[in-house]
Amino acid sequence: MTGVEHPVIRTPDQRIRVFVSSTLRELAEERDAARSAIERLRLAPVMFELGARPHPPRDLYRSYLAQSDVFIGIYGASYGWIAPDEDVSGLEDEYNLAPAGMPKLIYVKDADTRDPRLQDLIARIQADDTAAYLHFHTAHDLEDQIAGDLAMLLAERFDQSRRTEPATAAEISLAARVPEPYTETIGREGELAEIRALLAGGMHRVVSLIGPGGIGKSRLAIEAAHANVGLFPDGVYFVPLEGVLEPGLLLPTIAYILGVRDTGAATLEERIAQAIGDRHVLIVLDNFEQIVDEAPVLVRLYTLAPRACFLVTSRVVLRIRGERVFDVESLATPSPDAPPTLAQAQSSSACVLFAERAASALPGFRLTAENAADVIGICQRLDGLPLAIELAAAKIRLLTPHDVAERLGRSLPLLSTSVRDLPERHRTMRSTIDWSVSLLSAEQRAMLEDLGVFAARFSLDAVESVGEGRSWGSQAIETLAALIDASLVQRVESGGRSVFSLLAIVREYAIETLEARDAADAMRIAHADYYLALVHRIAPRLRGSQQIDAVAELGLEVPNLRATARHLVQQGRLDDAGDFAWTLFVYWWISGYFADVRLWMMELLEKRMPITTRTRAIATFFRLWAELWQRPSDQVGEGLAEAVRLFRESEDEHAAAMALAARASTRLQFPDLDEEAFLAEIGEAIRALHAFGDAWGESLCEVVLGQLGMLRRDVPAALEHLGRAVSIADDADDAFTRVVAGNNRARLRFVLGETDAAEEEFLLTLLLSVRLHFVDGATYGLEGMSAIAASHGEAWRAGALAAVAAMIRETTGIYDIEGFAVHLAPLEALRAVDAESVGAGERAGREMGLAEAIAIALPEAGADVRERVPSW
Template sequence: MSDDASFGYLVRRLRRLADLTQRDLAHRIGYSVVTVRKIEADERRPSRDLAERLAQCLLTLPDERQSFLALARTPPTVPTNLATPLTRLIGRAEETTAVRHLLTDREIRLVTLVGPPGIGKTRLSVQIATDLTASFPHGVFAVAFGPISDPALVIPTIAKALGVKESAAQRLLDCLIDYLDSRKLLLVLDNVEHMLTAAPEIARLLTACPTLKVLATSRQPLHIRGEHLCSVPPLALPAPGRVVTAHTATGYPAIELFVERAQAADRTFQVTEANAADIAAVCARLEGIPLAIELVAARVKLLAPQALLGRLDSRLALLTGGPRDLPERQQTLRGTIDWSHRLLDDGEQALFARLAVFIGGCLPEAAETVANADGDLPMPVLDGLEALADKNLLRQEQRVDGERYSVFFETIREFALERLIERDEATAVRQRYAAYYLRLAETASQHLTGREQEAWLDRLEAEHNNVRAVTDHHIQHHDCGQALRMVAALWRFWHVRAHQTEGWRWIKLALALEGPHEVRHRAQALNGAGWIAQDQSDPAQALAAFTESLRLCRVIDDKRGIAEALHGVGGQLQASGNDSQAIALFSESLGLYRELDDQEGIAWSLDHLGYAALYLDDPDRAMALFEESRGLFQRLEHTWGNAISLHHQGLTMMARGKHDLALSRLNEGLSRFEELGNSWGVAQSLYHLGRLAVRVGDHVTAAARYRGSLTLSQTEEDRTAMIRSLAGLGSVAVLQGRLSLAARLFGAVEAFAESQVLRLTPLESAVHERDVSAVQSRRSDPAVVSAWSAGRSMSLTQLVDYAMGSV
């Protein structure tokens, strides 16, 4: 058994050796597929019982089982998104030690690394954060602000890095505070200098979350109370006049960096007595600025150190006519970038400038379309990208979608953008850039409801900075038509991937524009606004948006748009108890989809009608509709639709009192949701399996299912689902005869329901009302009355913690 294998890796390897699927293993050990998946991903630490079951299933030798169980109980690795640097950090021992001491001081919450561009703040922050991983058990996460230009995106960007999703009833900042509260976590905020107006929100996070710490990098202080500044100096150089030899040269960090990067470019490069002084002079001329040294060292394949020095002296001398308002060290860096740029051939210079429009990187395909649309580059774009990367003007990185992206350092991108303007190509290239990402967004939107949904969602996630920049470009230029096209194409991405705050902002800004546009794009944007408002628990805004979308679709006779908007309006009416009106709209939608022969639309309309019948306590009609809907989803190989249909059939069987069939359908739906990795569906399935267990009097299974649902709903920040699970645990407490515990839970649910719509099916309502009555019948008991009152005063977070430890 390998000593360096993680427990998850070991389980995965042993499972595959045993020729078992995750589902097979889950069945054998009596746990869910989600649990097995999380164990193998090292996202969950197994209980002793689970570890012993895994050992019994996967291992035969007693000695192996003992080692296996010991590894299972080893504390899990700290969650982090820190990139693993490809090169070692040189010459920063003093700064690293100093900042580590600051961040491990209990009284210090914010440390900012300050210094000019290219000085190495980002690389230093990554090293410090990596060194401190063990000190922050809840995680160390890097957040890059370089790709964003709007301070309003600071909180969404932090939330995305942490995996925090927006709650239906909370602002994203509050969701973030709830997540970070009591977590001992380090945030590394990079390139904060152009987001300084968002400093108050960073301060609020620190104030509200006492165990959170922040390491920031910036060209200037954040000016937040309690901030500790650490100035990042240039790399150490020989003192003026000091003789540098081959033996002593690499004792100076600036020279050491030069040599290491030069050897990466040319394996045969060595420091000799003949070139040591020239190397030292080059580094001195570059003032010890790491980025400048790296750019110049990459040229040793073509120029010896003496030749580099001559050319560098000549170029930097020309800088005196440049921007005198820049600090001297920053002028040196600009001059170095300019010098490196002048060594590019004409084609490379053109590509370098045109790539500046991309925010956060680009795929080769995008570079070819935007930077070489006219075919005027003398070399293939792929060769140009490789050449720029070889010269350290560009870096390559792999993204979440598995593709390789070409990315500028932000300082170099600023310089490249100036060159693009000088070439008088900025307008044309920006237009091609905007057109490319509009096509991408509209192509993706056509695949966000079918089999390829996840792949296209991942593609948009990887390109989020660019589609965001294009949307902002159209809004800033008051281009109503293009802005509406962008948000109409992107709303499903924002909706599904929980970017509601940002999505709502873009849609609202686009809808506020005036100017020529197609009505269908406005209608589609309004439909998206309705779904996102629903996500944010704003039923009034959702109904208004859906209603206006429906009106516009009727004006232009867009039948598919009408059918889709009818689903939205009908859903809002049903949630407010207007079932008959909702059914009329769902029926109209069904007729339109049948006329269009849109099989997926027909299936969803039937599902909506089935769910409405379930709320009207007509399970027989509901089952007939769900079966017809599922038949269509099966023919379409629509996994998501199949999962929903099976789930709804399970609810219907429960309403009919056919508990065995209900259990079968709900478990089958649960398996589909697990295959999809859809945590909302898993949480819903567990909740209703808990209800079913209560119905048959199995309080042990019911408690386990409700706790599982509550945990997932808390992760998803789904307040409504959390409240329903807490109500379910209250019923479990009644089943156990623990009425004071039930009183506390029901009291809290009562308080939450006063500010949030909580509609239950007739069967759910009957069980809930029965159990609440059982508790209220004991009003003469002071303990029950006190518990009910205490529950009403508890926060949702407090109540979840209490319920998880008590039921």
């Protein structure tokens, strides 16, 4: 079986001999592993164990090599001893003396440092078409790799022995050319199964794994290549294109890996196709984006070689005939709505990856209940991007998860690595992005930087708006498409429309680059102007029949709404910031963003810049809103009275009426209620709101009067006002006020023993809350359904729904009037009968998210609700 001979079948007494070359003392454990692997296959190890001698034993190991069939080289950090009067060490001399055609399996141990002369030898080996070059970590890993590779080699040679014609160079190439992953691949089982299905179907000639730098395309391709060797009996070949920058080098690089050399007898393209012939092979082309203009070459190759299949990794779609695009996604992170528990972290591939890599940096590290929340936060902050997670996990050697989480606000300078074996562009996320950006045109780079002012997602309309006057503005669609092809911008479907996004770290890079050019402020203003206009277009639909759609539309823009407020305040456009906040008052309430607005308004006031009276009224009102419900006091009441005065001074009577209703609601929280003052203020507010045709505000004021009746145990009055509130909401077809009024009326009906009517109303309000994504309303509805379940003796369900609602209240600070929680008494009564089931439900509920709880409360909900709940 010597490489210079035509392969034959050996008889049992003609055992194949495997020569093992390595330094002796440094790699003693690895040599033992190699011996075990060779003997496991009933082959004969040939190992030169004499050690260093005063004179080089060249004749001896030349003789050993002449008797051997396969050469195995194992290299670590040392180049080895150089004998007197010799220019090279015995290690290099053994490689030089191996017959040219002898199959060579080369295994390089991972090392932080390596002798420069050994590095040169390894580089030369990489250029040898008869050598398969692989990395390994431990002696145990090495033993398995050698055994597997020798078995593969024997199988190939057995197949060749049945042929009548000599084997070509391409046919003797080893599938083991596919590199081994340095670390375990996590969270890609589903993708690997999908890729296998694409490769096995035979319909796709080019399967392109597309995604941004750092998302794990190369790792996934390597795993897919190893996992699908069985689908390609004639070979799997890995072609690294990382350093191939000139398009003309694509074919020579592929030819080199296949063992084809350019002799001039035919074009290289034809020679490659001839070497492949009708063999069923998989060729993996890694990092194709930098020579994407050469993609049509692949069409010509697979046309000439009909059973060849290409698996390509690229940041850019190839856009060729026969291509099947497979988008590589980030790793799954726990939902922001789910409690950050250990169970959530353990079920998240992103968190598991972090833990695995952290354990490599700090042996003994593991996910625990104490660090789970911080690890979840880190992975969410990094968008599940594998490379970013791995780089962050490497910091665990120096920092705790809590420290890493806190410092991720400065993620770009933090995420760097000193691992020398990584490609240069992967040493930090910055170098990864720099490498991608360097491939763009000037206009594409400018757009990427400008998009940094956007938050998580943005629309094409928004992009076109901010692009007015920019270098890329007249070709916004084409330029954006190029960035999508380059995987620097992602396109997704959301709410039935296309929206675009940047990964968080790409966005940080973009805005930092923009600021370095002193261009960020102008883009922030353009961004703010677009969203100000958008808000004024949508706001009229926030009350009435179009409310659900308007809320959904704004929900797609929440990150940009926040960014707009921040941009306006930072740029000193304080009156615009105040108007922006007030225009969206209804939306802030439905979606629970008053805490954000309060911070913006406090920052606005702290600017101590000239503002209009109306802006001061708005800022005063929002600053006190949360206090009104959670910590009512005389000071809150006085502050709201000042807001009323300021609104009136600015001649905004409508806003003054809303502020007056808020002041009356504050009075309702006091144990020593001044009922006369309360009724005067709420009555004045109702009259004004009715005059303005504001059914939304009027209905809410009637709810407040209904709550007064409940506090006074005046059931008829409470039912009258709550019924009126429901009627006003129904007439206006306003979902929000229908939820608020309905939840209050359902509570009262439950207390009165009208269980069926209460259940019907709670179900309605819960459905409307789901459609609105109204967390407060859903929480009240869950508590109501908990009360209903308790009254029916459904202990587990009652306990679970109550626990979820309690957790939501605790984490979000949802206000409720003391004594209005109607589910507590029936739940305790049921606990006395079936404490075990109630407790089990409560334990389960504390691990649930809102979506899971709603699904339990609404088991027979329609398809539209089932579609909304999982994404909530």
